[in-house]
Amino acid sequence: MKKTLGNIYIVIIMLFLYLPILTLIALSFNEAKSMSVWTGFSLRWYEELFGSKLMMSAIANTFSIAILAALIATVVGTMAVLGMAAMKPRHENMLMAFNNIPMLNADIVTGIALMLFFLMIHWPRGYMSILFAHTTFCIPYVILSVKPRLNMNTDRLFEAALDLGASEKYAFRKIVIPELKPGIMTGFLLSFTMSVDDFIITYFTRGAGINTISTLIYSQVKVGIRPSMFALSTIIFLVALVVLIIVNVRQKREDMLLAAGA
Amino acid sequence: MASKKRFAVPFIIWIIAGTVIPLASIAYYGFSSRSGGFTFANIMAMFQHDHMQALGLSLLLAVISTVICLILAFPMAMILRESKWGKQGFLIFVIILPMWMNFLLRTMAWQVLLERQGVINAVITAMGLPRQELMNTPGAIVLGMVYDFLPFMILPIYNTVSKIDNHLIEAAYDLGASKAMTYAKVIIPLSVPGIVSGITMVFIPALTTFVISNMLGGGKINLIGNIIEQEFTVNSNWYLGSGLSLVMMVFIIASMLLLQKFDKTGGQNLI
Structure with a gap:
């Protein structure tokens, strides 16, 4: 019971932290400029981004x-x-x-x-x-x-x-x-x-x-x-994600090596 | 000795040029009038009606957001402490990740969600309810502050609660303490250093922000940060801007001294 409550709480906080970011990611692929209507998948905003000096x-x-x-x-x-x-x-x-x-x-x-x-x-x-x-x-x-x-x-x-x-x-x-x-x-x-x-x-x-x-x-x-x-935002988020995963995996490997050495 | 005093010379020069002289120049401008004489006018300007109102609102919103962050963060830190995921660092990783995104982008995300034509209103109208004015309200600013600063509250508190010895908590239960009693007498007192640095890391940026209020308040709600920023960028009145900054610094220093009273370790947990 206590565990379930804890997990529900974690999920709520995670939703709070990530929903805004996920919304931005979804909208970055939206064809229209609208912030609420989905009109289709498109990469035009990425083209605009990389085309902008x-x-x-x-x-x-x-x-x-x-x-x-x-x-x-x-x-x-x-x-x-x-x-x-x-x-x-x-x-x-x-x-x-x-x-x-x-x-x-x-x-x-x-x-x-x-x-x-x-x-x-x-x-x-x-x-x-x-x-x-x-x-x-x-x-x-x-x-x-x-x-x-x-x-x-x-x-x-x-x-x-x-x-x-x-x-x-x-x-x-x-x-x-x-x-x-x-x-x-x-x-x-x-x-x-x-x-x-x-x-x-x-x-x-x-x-x-x-x-x-x-x-x-x-x-x-x-x-x-x-x-x-x-x-x-999407690109920055993905880069941060990849970098943090690499750092985490390396950290874990070091910890394991340390544990094995001890 | 591996070390020699002269190694610190570049650092000392940097402190003088980057910290001492710049702060002294705020003090100089703050106590000078445009014509060059000494004056208290820029300091006393804080007592003008709209400045007092902005300062009061800043203090109020900063206190509210800090309290909300604390209420949300403490249970999270305790759950992290007890969870298997917490030990593996996965949940910590998930909390740190949003911090790596530019905080303007994170604030912008809420602008997109709260706007009149935005996502939340689209959901509301789809349910057949009338559109709500969510943006440009003090509530939107508090939401933005809580969202931006919550990880800065969770991490220091987690750092201290994760170091609390389980034996202490078990001992409290063995000696007949109730759950509430254990929290009040053992867990919370031991997590004070983390709570104190969490409060510092949320309250001061919230008190001094001008970005969140500009982005989610639509320029209609002025916090003390907005007033100071405008004196520098719009009105080019550095004298008044410096004077108001000096008063704001008094509040920063006062809040730090107050918090330090609670934290006997002297701010060792800041990072």
Whole structure:
């Protein structure tokens, strides 16, 4: 009885989460522009999507900014973790407090603050200003993912490698980096996701001539949604689905290997 | 030592340029008048009637959506904890998946469903009932907030309840506690850190949003986020916009301090 109730509850929540998405997917294949009448199967909205220069450049911008911001944030953040480990706890705590600000602050405040900064120093708003802003809010995620990986053990292994005659560079490459690697990967992926998904900060820090997927959707919402947006939603949903399945399967395989090893 | 202080230099520069100076410039503009002098006018502008109304509505809708999310999420987290599926990660996967879709697209989906010519109205009229005005209402905005932010409530709560030791719950039952008693004295107190970070992750975006209210409120319902956004993008009055943002930040900080009082672990469960 209790189990049935639980399952019914799960189904209701799942319907709530997925019905809107499934509606978009269905409408993306609808021949008519109507949002309520089904007139037949068609791929015309997908053709419109891939034929639109505006859409294609927005997609390119979104992903190139996400990859670059995640890369820069990963390098700066990982170096910061290593640097902070050498500091007095008091200084480290102060830096960590500043590090948490962009994560805890409302996006609209972060966006406005960066916009005012760009205006004050006369930095023209466009691709580079978005990249700077995205890197700013990605760095905290990298630091919070990498920091827990650096511990006493890393230092001891590093010292041991030096004692055994490794050069500092070699020991760093062979000991420190592999120890931090899972955290670095998590930080990179989190940053990438945050950057792709961001709208509010991009909205305030972009210039007039540049769009990401999010800002393009927002500008279309005001004039009326075209079904090619539904086609875009469908593609994004499928890509997310495939990526998550791959990550899950890999995770499960690793867990099984770990279990077998233990 | 593997680490050297100078590795942190790029990070420190980034903090100064990306966080400290930008936030300081909000404070600078917030306390300046257009002519350049010091003023409290931009802060006091919050007391104007429509600004107060927008702030009040934002607080109200944010509280309602946070409470609804909490009510929906807690049973879900408990079911996930006990379910076989939960352990295999399948259900978690299903909850994370919508988060990977752009949140504008997710909000747009509700626009499509709620519109006058939309899907829900098509179903309603097919049943012979009159069309309903579902869009552009505070209810539509709350629905959008709950839909967009629900996973952010479920995941942190699930993270904490899944770590509760089963022995503690069994011990409570063995000692004669009723089900309600066990929840009140064991399960809920142990899940406070997750509840606190869930509330933070729902309440603050809901309080400050301008996107959901714009998309599902049709520009007719102004939240404090909309007012601030318009000062920057439409009216180009950065002074007033900054002043109002400063007041909004006071509410953000106040809500965080209030929540931290409940969470003794100090926000370790944020991600």
